[in-house]
Amino acid sequence: MGDVELAEALRRQGISDTRVLEVIRGLERARFVPAAMREAAGQDTPLPIGHGQTISQPFIVAYMTQALNPQPGERVLEIGTGSGYQTAVLARLCGEVYTMEAVAELAGPARERLEQLGFHNIRYQVGDGTAGWPEASPFDAIMGTAAPEHLPPALYQQLRPGGRLVLPVGPRHGAQELIRVTRPLEGGAPQVEKLLGVRFVPMTSAPPPDFLH
Structure with missing residues (x-):
């Protein structure tokens, strides 16, 4: 299944944002997977x-x-560069992406790949994603592509008022939930929405469990 067909399949599954679908349609996912996996790159x-x-x-x-x-x-922080595919999707939709990866052996090839593809609005850092990128904050939006057990306080604190954060949370072995957290404009408690049951690799250096409780 090519990327055009992949985008159409995602539309049938309920993805309705035409900007997102257009970006998926225009990106070759095969460029972001190991050579041995490229035949499967168009599969969902x-x-x-x-x-x-x-x-x-x-x-x-x-x-x-x-x-x-x-x-x-907008300025978006991504925790977990991985192969750079999600990074590329974000970079096509916003003004600037700041992406962090804990595994240096993935971070280097991802940066090289994205630069070869012509992305110039991405900043890179190897480090602990739970600490965020304080010197570049505040961010309009933050995405996590690995799962801490609980929302890292530093990430929420690096959101601008009105900003939103999407990431999976939950135990290393067990049920995880994708949540969206919005920082209110006038202070007060964060707005937390539970979106979807998911399964992600764990995020390292998880924070204490009492931040949103």
Whole structure:
């Protein structure tokens, strides 16, 4: 299944944001997976990319992007560069992406791949995603592509008022949920929405469990 067919399949599954579908249609997912996996790149399934990590199922990429709703001119923080596919989707939709990856062996090839594809609105860092990127904050939106057990406080604190954050949370072995957290404009408690049951690789350095409770 090519990327045009993949985008059509995602539309049939309920992805309604035409901007997201257009980006999926125009990106070759095969460029973001190991050579041995390229024949499967057009399938709606996660694929291994080495070092215990995966490239997410296209439906999840599209769903999370639609939920985050990145806009032109916005600054977006991504936790978990992986192979760079989700990074590329975000970079096509917003002004600037700041992407962090804990596994240096993935971060380097992802940066090289994205630069070869002509992306110039991405900033890169290797490090602990739970700490975020404080010197570049605040961000209009934040996406996590690995699952901490609980929302890292630093990520929420790096959202601008009115900003939103989409990431999976839950135990390493067990049920996880994709959540969307919106920081209110006038202070007060964050708005937390439970979106979808998911299964992601764990995010390292999980914070204490009492931040949103």
